Amino acid sequence: MLIVGGGPVGLTLAIELGQQGVRCILVDKRKTPGRLPKMERCNPRTMENFRRMGIADEVRRAGLPDWVPMDVFICIGSVLDPPLVHHRYPSVREYKESIRAVNDGSLPLEPYQLISQYTLEPVLRSIAERTPGVSVRFGHELVGFRQDDDGVTADVVDLNGRTLQMRSTYLAGCDGGASLVRQELGIKLRGESRRRLCQALFRCDTLFDLLPHKGRHYHVADDKWSFMIVQDDTKHFSLHATVDENGAKEAMPRLFESIVGRPLHYETLYVGSWTQRLMLADRYRDGRVFLAGDSAHLVIPTGGLGMNTGAGDASDLAWKLAAVLHGWGGPGLLDAYELERRPVGARAVRASRRGAVGRERWRSAWRPVLGDDTAAGAQARAELAGVVEEEQRWSNDLLGIELGYRYTGSPLIVGEAGQGPDPESFQYAPTTWPGARLPHVWLDEGDAIHDRLGRCYTLLTLSGAGAETAGALAAAFAQLGAPFAVYAVRSKAAETVYEGYPLVLVRPDLHVAWRGFELPDPRALAARVTGRSIGLTAPDR
Numbered sequence: 001m002l003i004v005g006g007g008p009v010g011l012t013l014a015i016e017l018g019q020q021g022v023r024c025i026l027v028d029k030r031k032t033p034g035r036l037p038k039m040e041r042c043n044p045r046t047m048e049n050f051r052r053m054g055i056a057d058e059v060r061r062a063g064l065p066d067w068v069p070m071d072v073f074i075c076i077g078s079v080l081d082p083p084l085v086h087h088r089y090p091s092v093r094e095y096k097e098s099i100r101a102v103n104d105g106s107l108p109l110e111p112y113q114l115i116s117q118y119t120l121e122p123v124l125r126s127i128a129e130r131t132p133g134v135s136v137r138f139g140h141e142l143v144g145f146r147q148d149d150d151g152v153t154a155d156v157v158d159l160n161g162r163t164l165q166m167r168s169t170y171l172a173g174c175d176g177g178a179s180l181v182r183q184e185l186g187i188k189l190r191g192e193s194r195r196r197l198c199q200a201l202f203r204c205d206t207l208f209d210l211l212p213h214k215g216r217h218y219h220v221a222d223d224k225w226s227f228m229i230v231q232d233d234t235k236h237f238s239l240h241a242t243v244d245e246n247g248a249k250e251a252m253p254r255l256f257e258s259i260v261g262r263p264l265h266y267e268t269l270y271v272g273s274w275t276q277r278l279m280l281a282d283r284y285r286d287g288r289v290f291l292a293g294d295s296a297h298l299v300i301p302t303g304g305l306g307m308n309t310g311a312g313d314a315s316d317l318a319w320k321l322a323a324v325l326h327g328w329g330g331p332g333l334l335d336a337y338e339l340e341r342r343p344v345g346a347r348a349v350r351a352s353r354r355g356a357v358g359r360e361r362w363r364s365a366w367r368p369v370l371g372d373d374t375a376a377g378a379q380a381r382a383e384l385a386g387v388v389e390e391e392q393r394w395s396n397d398l399l400g401i402e403l404g405y406r407y408t409g410s411p412l413i414v415g416e417a418g419q420g421p422d423p424e425s426f427q428y429a430p431t432t433w434p435g436a437r438l439p440h441v442w443l444d445e446g447d448a449i450h451d452r453l454g455r456c457y458t459l460l461t462l463s464g465a466g467a468e469t470a471g472a473l474a475a476a477f478a479q480l481g482a483p484f485a486v487y488a489v490r491s492k493a494a495e496t497v498y499e500g501y502p503l504v505l506v507r508p509d510l511h512v513a514w515r516g517f518e519l520p521d522p523r524a525l526a527a528r529v530t531g532r533s534i535g536l537t538a539p540d541r
Contacts (some may be wrong), residue, residue: 001025001322002154002168004142004181006033007221008117009293009310010174011136015053016318018131018457022325025166026128027156033121034139036270037203037238039307040216042400044108045437046311048450051110051339052510055127060490062123063115064232065217066092068370070114070425072396073363074388076371076381078261080210085388086383086406087396089215105430105439105497107452108403109535114216116231117307140164142180143533145171147288149307170321171289173509174314177277185286187296191279191349197225199305200239200252204266220259226257235390236269245273276300276356278349284313284338285536292317297345302355302395305348308402313341319455319508323530332411332531340407346401347424354426358391392464407435407511411423412529414514423465431496438510441494449489455508456483458527462495464504469519473505483508484526505529 009044014026050056050535070089093109145154152171156164169290173181211426220226224241243251249271284291293310365387367380406423413435420433430439442446469485477484505514513529
């Protein structure tokens with residue numbers, strides 16, 4: 001397997017493949033990982049996947065300390081002044097306590113983690129480099145490739161300028177929005193561009209300690225759309241604003257000084273510009289070549305849906321490739337990658353647009369009198385606060401988007417009549433509706449059910465469902481050579497959260513493939529979920 005692109009998505013794919021026994025080479029034209037905080041938060045679903053990979057704790061140790069709250073502020077003037085609006089979000093430590101205390105499926109197993117991309121990439125690279133079967137080669141640039149019936153031949157230029165030919169069974173393009181892989185395939189990104197902003201990165205060792213209100217995001221209500229983000233070491237700060245690009249190198253430091261509101265020693269590390277884009281690739285696959293991450297979808301970083309959706313692409317693609325390469329996965333598995341993940345990418349684009357529109361609405365309510373100590377100023381602040389309270393939440397209250405996506409219409413899922421829970425909702429509703437992520441519950445002995453399920457198909461049996469049923473399905477999977485296990489769930493909470501179904505079949509990625517009261521034809525079910533057949537439908541409840 002050849003992976004092009006050494007950002008978080010490509011590195012996640014490499015680690016996942018290596019852990020599942022697939023040899024792979026990752027190439028990236030950069031000599032070292034980047035130094036810009038393009039993303040700054042792994043969401044709960046990404047952290048759940050990292051937990052299954054055994055790397056969640058390592059990622060957390062490198063990120064924001066677990067005591068720091070994740071609060072969001074809307075400020076008038078300086079970030080040192082009392083905020084106009086304060087939205088509270090728990091620290092990782094507080095979130096873990098809430099998760100431990102709740103057992104109704106409404107919360108993830110893992111909290112989010114604030115970690116800047118320039119911190120996450122080296123962590124993932126280190127993990128990839130020590131993962132058996134994975135070769136990481138920075139300073140190696142893909143310049144072209146050709147595919148045939150048996151594999152892909154790639155031309156790669158190394159650090160010495162030599163062109164190497166690399167032969168692989170499959171190729172994954174995780175090489176960003178300007179993806180050469182996507183361009184070579186002739187696949188278009190379609191969508192819209194909304195706003196162009198300047199970005200600056202500063203180091204200031206004393207600012208975070210001076211902040212009277214600790215958090216991660218500080219939006220300044222002004223005519224420049226100023227937005228300051230605390231990075232993971234609390235010593236670096238990124239600032240985004242609409243200023244004249246021609247004078248940005250002078251304007252951005254001045255703006256930083258203005259919103260800080262007092263003289264502080266700081267260093268300007270970077271000033272540049274970027275364009276907000278909402279785009280989706282026409283296709284995620286061409287023969288033996290796949291797209292994942294920003295090469296397949298671009299979103300505005302409202303809500304952090306870019307890298308996290310890409311990490312989901314990587315985890316999904318990895319188990320399907322491993323299944324096919326190990327010989328038990330049918331051809332429908334790889335066909336289903338696009339059928340399952342492209343709708344998730346489109347959903348992320350829609351959610352990101354909703355968050356962006358929300359910000360635009362409250363930003364448009366800015367008035368020059370906001371900072372005045374007058375009746376007009378007080379009224380303007382009250383009006384703005386009302387709009388913020390409604391519209392800013394679309395950027396931050398996203399658990400439904402992060403956890404609630406379902407693989408509807410997938411040939412690997414045995415669907416049911418009806419609509420099921422709203423897959424577009426920003427509020428998360430735990431469900432075992434086929435295609436959904438299996439909700440987290442604590443078992444009666446105190447462990448998480450997610451931790452008891454391996455990288456195989458697992459039949460969960462609840463309410464005393466019989467061993468005869470499990471044995472028939474085990475035999476069907478064994479005939480296909482596919483990994484299978486049975487797990488008898490001992491959890492009163494699960495019987496409620498899993499909606500009373502005594503049988504729930506879970507895929508290696510912890511998504512529900514089928515649920516029911518009586519097992520259908522075991523051979524047809526096993527064939528369906530392993531990508532060998534699509535001829536099975538679920539009976540109505």
